[in-house]
Amino acid sequence: MMSLILFLVVCSVICVSLLNLNLYSTKMSLGRKMPEVLYTLFLAVLCGFIISIIPYITLLNMKLLKLSDVSFILTVKNSFYTVVFCFISFWLLSVIGKVALKPSKDETNKKKGILPYLILSGIVASFILLYIVYLLENVYFIPIDVTPQNFTYTVVLLTSTTYNLARIFEHLHIDRFLLNQRNTYAKSSLFFTVYSIAYSSTLYVFIEGLVDDLNFPMTIISLTSLLVLFMITINYIEHQLMYQHGLTEEQHMKLKINEQQYRSLFQYNPDAIFIVDLEGNFKDVNPSVLLLTGYTLEEIFQLRAEDILYGGEMEKIKSFVRETLKGSSVCFETFILTKNKEVVNLRVTATHIKVNDSITGFYAIAQDVTEQNKTQKKVNYLAYHDELTGLPNRRAISNEVKEQMKKSPFFATILIDVDMFKDINDHLGHSAGDTLLKLITLRLKKTVKKKGLIGRLGGDEFLVCLTDVHTNEEVKKIAEEIQLVMQIPFEIEGQFKEITLSMGITYYPKDGQDYDTLIKHADMAMYAAKRAGRNYYSEYKESLEIDMISKITMTEELKIAIEEEQFELHYQPKHSAKDAKIVGAEALIRWHHPTKGFVSPADFIPLAEETNLIIQLGNWIIRRALCQYSEWAKKAPIEFQLSINISPKQFIDPNFIPFLMSSLKEFDVPAEKIDIEITESLAIENTELTKMKISILKELGFEVSMDDFGTGYTSLTFLSKFPLNRIKIDQSFIRDLPGNKSHGAIVQSLVSVAKNLGIKATAEGVETAEQLQCLRKWDCDEIQGYHYSKPLPARAFLEYWSGFQGQVV
Numbered sequence: 001m002m003s004l005i006l007f008l009v010v011c012s013v014i015c016v017s018l019l020n021l022n023l024y025s026t027k028m029s030l031g032r033k034m035p036e037v038l039y040t041l042f043l044a045v046l047c048g049f050i051i052s053i054i055p056y057i058t059l060l061n062m063k064l065l066k067l068s069d070v071s072f073i074l075t076v077k078n079s080f081y082t083v084v085f086c087f088i089s090f091w092l093l094s095v096i097g098k099v100a101l102k103p104s105k106d107e108t109n110k111k112k113g114i115l116p117y118l119i120l121s122g123i124v125a126s127f128i129l130l131y132i133v134y135l136l137e138n139v140y141f142i143p144i145d146v147t148p149q150n151f152t153y154t155v156v157l158l159t160s161t162t163y164n165l166a167r168i169f170e171h172l173h174i175d176r177f178l179l180n181q182r183n184t185y186a187k188s189s190l191f192f193t194v195y196s197i198a199y200s201s202t203l204y205v206f207i208e209g210l211v212d213d214l215n216f217p218m219t220i221i222s223l224t225s226l227l228v229l230f231m232i233t234i235n236y237i238e239h240q241l242m243y244q245h246g247l248t249e250e251q252h253m254k255l256k257i258n259e260q261q262y263r264s265l266f267q268y269n270p271d272a273i274f275i276v277d278l279e280g281n282f283k284d285v286n287p288s289v290l291l292l293t294g295y296t297l298e299e300i301f302q303l304r305a306e307d308i309l310y311g312g313e314m315e316k317i318k319s320f321v322r323e324t325l326k327g328s329s330v331c332f333e334t335f336i337l338t339k340n341k342e343v344v345n346l347r348v349t350a351t352h353i354k355v356n357d358s359i360t361g362f363y364a365i366a367q368d369v370t371e372q373n374k375t376q377k378k379v380n381y382l383a384y385h386d387e388l389t390g391l392p393n394r395r396a397i398s399n400e401v402k403e404q405m406k407k408s409p410f411f412a413t414i415l416i417d418v419d420m421f422k423d424i425n426d427h428l429g430h431s432a433g434d435t436l437l438k439l440i441t442l443r444l445k446k447t448v449k450k451k452g453l454i455g456r457l458g459g460d461e462f463l464v465c466l467t468d469v470h471t472n473e474e475v476k477k478i479a480e481e482i483q484l485v486m487q488i489p490f491e492i493e494g495q496f497k498e499i500t501l502s503m504g505i506t507y508y509p510k511d512g513q514d515y516d517t518l519i520k521h522a523d524m525a526m527y528a529a530k531r532a533g534r535n536y537y538s539e540y541k542e543s544l545e546i547d548m549i550s551k552i553t554m555t556e557e558l559k560i561a562i563e564e565e566q567f568e569l570h571y572q573p574k575h576s577a578k579d580a581k582i583v584g585a586e587a588l589i590r591w592h593h594p595t596k597g598f599v600s601p602a603d604f605i606p607l608a609e610e611t612n613l614i615i616q617l618g619n620w621i622i623r624r625a626l627c628q629y630s631e632w633a634k635k636a637p638i639e640f641q642l643s644i645n646i647s648p649k650q651f652i653d654p655n656f657i658p659f660l661m662s663s664l665k666e667f668d669v670p671a672e673k674i675d676i677e678i679t680e681s682l683a684i685e686n687t688e689l690t691k692m693k694i695s696i697l698k699e700l701g702f703e704v705s706m707d708d709f710g711t712g713y714t715s716l717t718f719l720s721k722f723p724l725n726r727i728k729i730d731q732s733f734i735r736d737l738p739g740n741k742s743h744g745a746i747v748q749s750l751v752s753v754a755k756n757l758g759i760k761a762t763a764e765g766v767e768t769a770e771q772l773q774c775l776r777k778w779d780c781d782e783i784q785g786y787h788y789s790k791p792l793p794a795r796a797f798l799e800y801w802s803g804f805q806g807q808v809v
Helices: 002-029 036-061 069-096 115-139 148-177 185-211 216-268 287-293 297-301 313-325 370-384 394-407 421-428 430-451 472-486 515-531 542-564 601-610 614-635 648-652 656-667 680-685 687-700 741-756 769-777 794-804
Strands: 272-277 282-285 330-337 343-355 358-368 411-418 452-458 461-466 490-492 495-497 501-508 536-539 567-576 582-593 597-599 641-645 674-679 703-709 726-729 760-763
Touching: 002 036, 002 185, 002 216, 036 069, 036 115, 036 185, 069 115, 115 148, 115 185, 148 185, 148 216, 185 216, 272 287, 282 297, 287 297, 313 330, 313 343, 313 358, 343 370, 370 394, 394 452, 394 461, 394 515, 411 430, 411 472, 411 515, 421 430, 421 495, 421 687, 430 452, 430 461, 430 472, 430 490, 461 472, 472 501, 472 536, 501 515, 515 536, 515 542, 542 582, 542 601, 542 614, 567 614, 567 794, 582 601, 582 614, 582 794, 597 601, 601 614, 614 641, 614 648, 614 656, 614 794, 641 703, 648 656, 648 674, 648 687, 656 687, 674 687, 680 703, 687 703, 726 741, 741 760, 741 769
Parallel strands: 501 536, 582 641, 641 674, 674 703, 703 726, 726 760
Antiparallel strands: 272 282, 272 358, 330 343, 343 358, 411 461, 411 501, 452 461, 490 495, 567 582, 582 597
16 A cells, blocks of 8 residues: 555655656746747657656556666657657647647637537547557567457546646636736645646556556545546635626726726816718717717717818818728828808817727817817917007018018118107106007008118107108108108097107118117117207218217216216306306216317217116216305305206106215205205106106205207297296307397297296306496396306305405306
8 A cells, every 4th residue: 555655755856856856947938038849849858758657657667668778768668658648649649729838928818618628638648548458568568458448448548637637727827917917836736736646546446447446545545636636626716706707897897987987088178179070970979078069968979070170171181080990090280161151270189989890980189279260360460560559560560671682682671750749648648649640650550651661660750661762752752741741730539749759761772781780770860860950850870870980989988987987077157147156056977088189068968868877977967066055155254056967867867866865964055955856858758757856846945947948839828837046048049139129029038928927047158348338228137148157166166256246247
C-alpha cells in the first residue's frame, strides 16, 4: 500500500509542477506577443513528457521494469515521438480553429461549448492508451492482454479526467483575463493534484489490467479522485458564475446610472441637442430645441433637418455632415428658421452615433449665437468706426490713407480742428457737443462727397483724405467750401451756434511719403492756422518743420531754465492819470539765456502754454513777485498794488488759488495788495468757471483785471457778467492817438462803459504827452507805458518809486 501512495505522490509532484509551469509561462508571455507556434511547441513538450513519464513510473512501481540507463533512454527517446504527435495534433486543431491553444482575452471570451473539449480529450485519451500498449509490446517487450472492456473503461475514465483538466484551465484563464482575479498557485495546485491522482491511478489500473487482474484499491482511488475532480471543478465553475453574475449586476447598475446621467444631461442641457438619423429625420430632441425653434415635440418629429434650415444652408452644411458620417467631429455655424419665421444663428458641434460598429446618425449640439454675433459685429465695427459719428476712426482712416499711398501718385489730407470746441461743452454740455460733432460730420460729407474719405481722429479733430483731386488748387477750393459751409449757424438744443475751423493741408508725396509724416506735417500746418487767428487753413511748409524743431529745442531749454531759475522779474509802474502818483506795478518776466542772451516773452510764454510748463513757470513768478513785494515793504512804506499776470491754464488749475494763498502766507503779503490779471480768451473759453473763480478771489480780497481788453471777441456786455475791478485797454488802440479818430472813439467808449459799471480803466502803451492828455480828458483812471517808464529791475524800480514821491505831472 505504501508503494501505491509513494507512486501517487511522485506522479502528483511531477504533474503539478509541469502544469503550474504552464500557467506561469502563460502569465509571463502575456502582452509579449509570443508566437503561436512557440506556445504550441511548449505545450506539446509538457504533454509528451507527462504521457511518457507516468507509464514509465507505473512500470517501475509494478516492478515490470528496472530503473536503468537503458530503460530511461528508451523512455526519453519515445517521449520525443509523443511530443511530435502532440505538436502536430495541437497545431492542426489551432489551424482549423476548433480550439485556440494560446489563451488570450479575445479567445477566452468566445463561447466554445463541450464538443471541442470532448473531442480533444477523447483523442488524447485514446492516444495515451495506444501509446502505452505500443510501449509494453514493442519497446519494453512485456507480454500483455488487451481486452475491449479494459480499454473502453480506461478511455472513458481518461477522457473524463482530461476534459476536467481542460475546463479547469479554461476557467483559470477566465479568472485571469475576464474577471481580473489573481490565480494563486495554491488554488491551481489543488486542482492539479486531484487531476494527477486521477490520471496516474487510471493509467496504473489500465497497465495492471494488461498484465494482470485489476487492482481494486487503485480502481477505487481512480474513481474517487475522478469524482472529487468533477466535484471541485463544478464547485469552482459555480462560484465563478456567481461572481460573474455579481459583476453583471454591478455593470447593469453602472449602466443604469450612466443612462440616467445621460438623460439628465440631455434633458436639462441649456444647449439645443438634436439626434438625427442618416435620412435627416429627428429621432430625439431635448427641451431646449423646443424653446429655440418654437415647435412642439410632435411637430418637430414630423420635420426633417432641411425643413428648419434657412435658405440654402442645407447645401452649405452637407460637407460637414459627410465629415461627421466619416467618424469626425465638426464645428460649424448655420442659420435656422423658427416657427415664428425668425432667423437664428447657431454654432453647431456634430458627432456621429455608432451602434454595433455602424454609424446610424449623428448628434448635433447647437448654441444660439445670434446676439453674440451681433455684439461681435458691433465690436468689429467699433474697432474701425467712431461710435458717435459713424465715421472711420483713427485706425481705419490711417489704413485707408496707407492704402491710398500704394495706388495713387497724388492726394491730399486736411486735418481739421473745431476752434474753441471746449467752450461749447462748457456752456451747453457734452450732449450738445456731441450733437455739434454729428452735424459737422453731415456737412463734411455733403461738401467732400465722393472726392475723398472722412475720418474722426478723436475729440474735435477730423481728417479728410481727398483722393479724387489733381491739383493743389482743387484742394484749397474744397477747404474754402468746408469753411464756407461751416459758417452757417448750427441749431443745437434750440440755440444757434456759430463755429470756425482751423485746417492744416498736406500733399502726398511732397509733404510726406508715409502716414505718420503726412499727418504730423498736417498737424503743424493746422496749428500754424490757429496761431494765425483761427478760422483759417494753412498749407504745410518746410519752415514749419524748422519752427517745430526750434520749438522742441526751446522747450528743452525752457525746462532747464525753470530748474536753474534763469529768469528775472522786471516791474513797470502804473500811474494815476490825474496826479501821476504810482498806484501799481506789473510784474513782467525776463529770460536771460546763457548763450542766446535776452529771449522775448512773446517767444517762450506761448510755448510754455502749449507744453504745460506754464504752471511751473507761473508758480515761480507768483512766489518771486510776492517775495520782492515783501522785501520792498520792509524797506519803504509802499502803498501801490502788485499786478501778476496769470495764464488761462494756470487760472483754471484746481491748485491755483490754494497755491496763491499759501504763497501770500509765506511772504506775509495782504491779498488786497495783489491784482490778478487775466486774458479775454480765458473769459470766453471758460465763462462759468472764470466767473466762479473771480468771485472767490474777490471774496479773499484780491483785485482782478482783464488784460489786453478789446483785442479778442469779448463784447461790452461781457463786462457786466464778470465782477472785475479794472480793464486794461490794449496798446493797439492807444498807439495811434490822438490822430486815429476811430481808435479814439473806441477808447472813449470803453472808458465810459467801464465808469458806468464801476470798473477802473487802465491805458497800456502810453508813450507821448499828447496821448496822456487825451486819456486825462476822457477821464481814464490809470496810465502805463514808456511815457513814464519802461519795465525796471527790482532795485531800479524802488529807486524810481522813491524819486517819484510827491511829483505831479
